[in-house]
Amino acid sequence: MTVTIDADLGAPARELRAYLDSIVPGYRERWGRDSSFEATLAWQKLLAAGGWAAPSWPEWAGGRALGVLDRVACDAELARVDAPMMAGVLGLQNVGPALIMFGTDEQKASLPRILTGEEIWCQGFSEPGAGSDLAALSTRAVAEGDDFVVNGQKVWTSQGMQGTHMMLLVRTDPEAPKHKGISVLTVRLDSPGVERRPLRQLTGESEFAEVFFTDVRVPKTALLGPVNEGWRVTMATLGYERTGIINLASALQRDVESLVTGLTVEDPLLRDELTRRWMDARLTGLLGARALAALGEGGKPGAAQSVIKAVWSRTTAELGETLMAVAGEQALLAENPAAMRFLRSRASTIAAGTTEVMKNLLAEQVLGLPKS
Amino acid sequence: MTLTFTDEQEELRASVRRFLADKSPSEAVRRWMESEEGHDPAVWRQMAEQLGLQGLALPEEYGGAGYGPVELGIVLEEMGRALLPAPFLSSVALAGQALAVSGDDAAKQRWLPGIVDGTRTAALAVSEEGSSWTLEGVRTTATPKGEGWALEGTKTFVIDGGSADLLLVVARTDEGPALFAVEGADGVSRSPLTALDPTRRLAHVTLEAAPAVRVGPAGDQAGYLRDVLDLAIVALAAEQVGAAQACLDLSVEYAKIRVQFGRPIGSFQAIKHKCADMLLEVESAKSAVYNAASVAAERIAGAGEELPIAAALAGAYCSTTAVHAAKETVQIHGGIGYTWEHDAHLYLKRAKSSELLFGAPAAHRARLATLVGI
Amino acid sequence: MTGSLTATPADVETDEEFRARLRAFLTDHHPGKRPRDVVEGRAWHKAWLARLFDAGFAGPSFPREYGGMDLPFTRQVIYQEEYNRARVPGPQGTGLGIAAPTLVKYGTEEQKQQFLRPMIRGDKVWAQGYSEPEAGSDLPSLRTTARREGDSYVVDGQKVWNTHADYADILFTLVRTGTPESRQKGITYLLIDAHAPGVTVRPLRDITGGTHFSEIFFDAVRVPVANRIGEENEGWPLVRTSLGHERAAGAMNQAALYRRVVTELTALAKERGLTADPLVRDRLADFEVRVRIMRYTGMRVIADIVSRGEPGPASSTSRLFITTFEQDLHEFAVDMLGADGLLLRDDPRSVQRGRWVGGFLSTRASTIGAGTAEIQRNTIAEQVLGLPRDPAMPPR
């Protein structure tokens, strides 16, 4: 079986296309290219209204239970109209699936609100002392009556300022080996004792935050999954959205292809560089397509899938530089899109697992090399 | 050729480093980069009064100390290391040196003393839209008018062009490109640019029948101007090397103390090898820039025919080194490296901007290829 | 470089007079082209080294009493410049660069008298026997044993990848005299007669098709205790001995050599009409940049030694710089030449007798032999930058 990114549209993608045709003009008229939180929230509400905010979720949760292939075809439709991000993307892609898999009925009640953006979830994983070594986290949750009392600090929390809720990783058993004493709590960020401070990124934007917890009382009913099994819960949810990385790959390919064809570059050295980026992006897309084909046949995506993040990161980072070189002196200006893109691209090899750590994992888990 | 430093030169380096650590630590850099002026005028004055840095490499007849590009390079290296926001590169290294080597006594007499004592600043305006740091790209014209000249055209990415008291402008005449001095606001409109590098001010300058005085040797100035541009490239390269060294130092220091997985990240080979490679590049870049500064000194003394080669070489290698070092510094610092509050991004922006200011590395290599007969 | 800090007052000759005298000798006595036959070539090489020695122009960094020239550092630099310029062959075998300094520093008077002069004159060829099949980067794990029996050691074991061992007379080796677990604390530095009974040298073909290195088997080889350098079990610290800063002087050779190579590659590119291609120009210019930097770094290190007695950190990275450079250069040359560039030396249509593809293959060893690039980076990171050691590594 061969699958390409632009495979024949299935019924769901056709339906989405029709829906998009009906909403995009009005949205653009109101919001244009605005990428503010309000704009992305408005967009999410529109999609949610048509039942398109999280089509891969099960139907009972407000999704359409789409399979991998349909899901990717739908994402291609969104890309076709250059759809903006949705405001509550972390809730839709990461937290929602965790609630679906491990949530109590009470917790699952959040799902419809995640779809509409009423609840904006963020992920409180990293701490000042626990980044790559996430399992070293030290934010403590101590059981006290019907509550957990939480103390500690999270950092670099994307959407930490806009978030209403957080999927919070805490240490519940300090005596146990480090992976075995972690639990997941679902926390309202308006709880007393939660303090947030915006963190400015190197781009100048404040897209992440540090979040402090001082004697924050969280009801025990907020425990997601079994106590002290937070590591397993986290890993399982990371695996849920296997199409996420494939979409990333195909998005990069589309992005670069449209970028490159939109540029007129005469300098042979720059043309050569751009062509390389184009090829890298195409190869990244093909890796995604291969992984997708395997998934579509019900198989395991294998090594092709495992290398995508590292390849994507590298290509994204190099692309940032190439575009800056193409912009030339214009990139001396802060508002130059290529300069901005270059700066943002520096996060691609850090966020969601640094390239160095990713490569360690590839070496150990895919190639079977001994642990250092 | 001097590739190593005398005790006196090392002492100069140490005292500049002390001064900058004291007067221009990171907090101060951040405060001033957000300010209107872009730099601390008090520090600028102290630099002139206490250390005489503005005049260090400018001729003694005009109040300077009469040293040359080698000493200037030392100072710039330290300034690059500290990311000092100040019109030093523009006023001293670019405009000051341009005047110093102009052979034009009247011009020197008129403007150098102010530059030397720091009471006035000057900027060198070369680039135009799409022209890069070349004479060939200059379209601004100069036509004789009365006693002087009138300039017509638009300059951009002029370093400190918004605040400089004196603009030295490269413009075309019937006899080829030449340098002109423009003072005052008559016919000149300047607009600040929002630069990617917040520690360096850039401006756009429009000249409409702006009155100007011709500066520099009589007759054909192509050779003179070529030297002026090359001296600028060498000066910038020295700054880049200082910034790259600072990045390496920051990275090594952090890699020693940041613990993940129960050990300092510097004990992981991925990090170790990055640092070793950075050292290799920083040391090589130093070789390139010390050579270039030394050739520049010879050039000022009337020899140094290799200046264009040495400058192109330093421009190409030091740019790449600084950018690479800054990128690795962000990476080695992980999430912290991506924040505004850490200095890594200031180095990244400085390095990336410097790479584009006086011609990208590929442009330097293309020029070098021609110069060495490839 | 002027001003000779290290020159002795007894020196009546100026640096420039010395340079002129050496240059004249090298020009007047140039041995011409190396015979193509391997055996004849070696004899020709030996004859040249002897002539050099007899004229008093061998062993620039070694003491006079053992046949060297004992030149001050600045003169060593001049020597290397001239030697390189003359394009005459250097020493045979690997002893002069590696073993001789150890011998000078740690050998007994008898040993120095016995071994140094014939090595410097080239009468005896020395080869290095350190690496073993199970001990490469981790040399302290070596297993070749030497058992003491009266006035001899009895050596058993195997060495491998030993350059020039196939025609060597003396093997300078590291052997285990301590317990198997003793690592660097149980290693002894031993000189072994390559022609002694029980020594078998088997040439190994390398990636280029040539036989530049060998494997060596020791089967109950008796070695006089008098051939031990330093004390028993104390050979390890002797391994990295160098005399003054002769290596820094030698580094200029590489720079001079590659200066020539880059010029030749550029000429070749022009001859084939390739320099009109901006991509080719860009790469050639990059090599031009790097080869010049190689020279400036060499000079900087030398200048630092002369003015403050110590080379700076640049000396620690120069080997890594050069090895990466030579690999990149040859790989680019092959790419630039296209399919023609792939023809090997014996093909009549090969480009310049296959030198570029040959270089592409042989420079693969640049980042392996004498300490791999990975190990070098570790060493730079730990010893120059002070980064912490990998806790999983055995203690040094």
Ligand SMILES: Cc1cc2nc3c(=O)[nH]c(=O)nc-3n(C[C@H](O)[C@H](O)[C@H](O)COP(=O)(O)OP(=O)(O)OC[C@H]3O[C@@H](n4cnc5c(N)ncnc54)[C@H](O)[C@@H]3O)c2cc1C
């Ligand atoms: C834009 C952005 C958004 C983010 N969003 C979130 C979020 O929403 N929620 C959240 O919880 N976190 C978030 N993070 C944090 C991110 O997950 C961490 O930055 C990342 O995991 C790295 O951790 P660290 O920053 O502590 O770096 P460290 O782990 O300290 O790493 C520092 C350096 O050491 C290297 N290193 C570490 N361990 C090893 C090893 N074993 N071998 C080799 N090298 C190693 C790393 O590769 C890196 O170069 C975000 C980060 C960024 C940049």
Ligand SMILES: Cc1cc2nc3c(=O)[nH]c(=O)nc-3n(C[C@H](O)[C@H](O)[C@H](O)COP(=O)(O)OP(=O)(O)OC[C@H]3O[C@@H](n4cnc5c(N)ncnc54)[C@H](O)[C@@H]3O)c2cc1C
């Ligand atoms: C052309 C040539 C000539 C030679 N001549 C001689 C000679 O005359 N005499 C002699 O005794 N030997 C000689 N050698 C051998 C040479 O010294 C060894 O090959 C070298 O020390 C590497 O050892 P190894 O081959 O066993 O590789 P290994 O040590 O097995 O290394 C294999 C790979 O693992 C990597 N590695 C090993 N340890 C580490 C670490 N701690 N961290 C990261 N990476 C690591 C290496 O970098 C390498 O990439 C020669 C080799 C060559 C190629």
